[in-house]
Amino acid sequence: MFVQEATILHADIDSFYASVEQRDDPRLRGRAVIVGAGVVLAASYEAKAFGVRTAMGGRTARRLCPHAVVVPPRMSAYSEASQAVYRVFEDLAPLVEGLSIDEAFLDVRGMRRLAGSPAEIAVRLRHEVRRRVGLPITVGIARTKFLAKVASGVAKPDGLLFVAPERELRFLHALPIERLWGVGEVTAARLHELGVATVGQVAAMSESALVSILGRASGRQLHALAHNRDPRRVGPRRRRRSIGAQCALGRRRRSPEDVDAVLLGLVDRVTRRMRAAHRIGRTVTLRFRFDDFTRATRSFTFDEPTAETQEILDVARGLLAAEARLIERRGLTLVGVAVSNLTDDTPVQLALPFERRCELELDLAIDEIRTRFGLDAVKRAVLLGRETGFAMPLLPD
DNA sequence: TCTGGGGTCCTAGGACCC
DNA sequence: TCTGGGGTCCTAGGACCC
Numbered sequence: 465m466f467v468q469e470a471t472i473l474h475a476d477i478d479s480f481y482a483s484v485e486q487r488d489d490p491r492l493r494g495r496a497v498i499v500g501a502g503v504v505l506a507a508s509y510e511a512k513a514f515g516v517r518t519a520m521g522g523r524t525a526r527r528l529c530p531h532a533v534v535v536p537p538r539m540s541a542y543s544e545a546s547q548a549v550y551r552v553f554e555d556l557a558p559l560v561e562g563l564s565i566d567e568a569f570l571d572v573r574g575m576r577r578l579a580g581s582p583a584e585i586a587v588r589l590r591h592e593v594r595r596r597v598g599l600p601i602t603v604g605i606a607r608t609k610f611l612a613k614v615a616s617g618v619a620k621p622d623g624l625l626f627v628a629p630e631r632e633l634r635f636l637h638a639l640p641i642e643r644l645w646g647v648g649e650v651t652a653a654r655l656h657e658l659g660v661a662t663v664g665q666v667a668a669m670s671e672s673a674l675v676s677i678l679g680r681a682s683g684r685q686l687h688a689l690a691h692n693r694d695p696r697r698v699g700p701r702r703r704r705r706s707i708g709a710q711c712a713l714g715r716r717r718r719s720p721e722d723v724d725a726v727l728l729g730l731v732d733r734v735t736r737r738m739r740a741a742h743r744i745g746r747t748v749t750l751r752f753r754f755d756d757f758t759r760a761t762r763s764f765t766f767d768e769p770t771a772e773t774q775e776i777l778d779v780a781r782g783l784l785a786a787e788a789r790l791i792e793r794r795g796l797t798l799v800g801v802a803v804s805n806l807t808d809d810t811p812v813q814l815a816l817p818f819e820r821r822c823e824l825e826l827d828l829a830i831d832e833i834r835t836r837f838g839l840d841a842v843k844r845a846v847l848l849g850r851e852t853g854f855a856m857p858l859l860p861d
Numbered sequence: 862t863c864t865g866g867g868g869t870c871c872t873a874g875g876a877c878c879c
Numbered sequence: 880t881c882t883g884g885g886g887t888c889c890t891a892g893g894a895c896c897c
Binding site for chain 1: 893895
Binding site: 802 | 862864865
């Protein structure tokens, strides 16, 4: 029987922000380092050994690890380091799919004669990232994306783990359910209630049982993953579907004027980023968090997409004003603005009168616009066509 | 222990259309 | 006056990820 080769690598920089800090300041090496004061954005492994975790409150973290050095984040340094790491990825693998600032999938199929086995490429990758960027990186190798990611998680820190195809299920089934992608606090608790603690136990359950416990999508996904079924290919990243910004306000009560000033800043940040990315959006979502940590969202959808600060600000203000009593009662501790339903802000030009083009050609052009710019671009083109009497949309160069 | 800032995807109900 | 079934879109909430 033909067994597919394990060629998918999941590469993940260890404690990314903290590692960059240790790289740039020799005094921090070998020491417990915490990045971020209010909340822990990253902790070095020396700090993690004391129980410090990402997203933990700063006070708790300092109590657990009083000798830790706390440093403020330097986002531009991390962003630079990330780009350097991605250059190494691109140099060593033909297919790279970025997941976040510090992790990516690489597919090295077909590279054996040119560059060696996947494991050999992984060894070189780790070496090159260390040499060229000065950061420790962990790599997992398997036949599926999901298992490669699980493997890197198990191999951390500064490790390499190759899961041979014939060992996959044995490896997977011994792991605790928390290792599965998509199993967070809630799902884990729900499964533990039923006495399910390992991936092997999940694999022994029927799909319908999992669906009835976790809902259709999660149930199906978990069932597939427990059997290491994951058909997703490594490929270019999907485009961003929303752009947002938020700001924690603290527990102190804020006047409506203060909140409005924050809102203005958020909308400005978001719309600037949208315009820089040449994206426009139709749905504005306001996010609230209250004193008791409950949350709420309110949204509004425009007929036409926009990236205009004033337009989006007006909507955001309206949504906020409508909830003034709720906010007064429950105490606002966080406000966020996000724009979704994004499309490209690419002017679709109309050139030739419809009668002079054949329908097939028009269909093809519309198809291409839809593929490249989304359905909304087609709609805009058609609307514009009606207004102007021209019907042939042309793609920008 | 009292929690930042950036995202993704799924579900469910209601409005609306054919 | 009352009635089906299918589809899409909008809104709100929730789980999860780094």
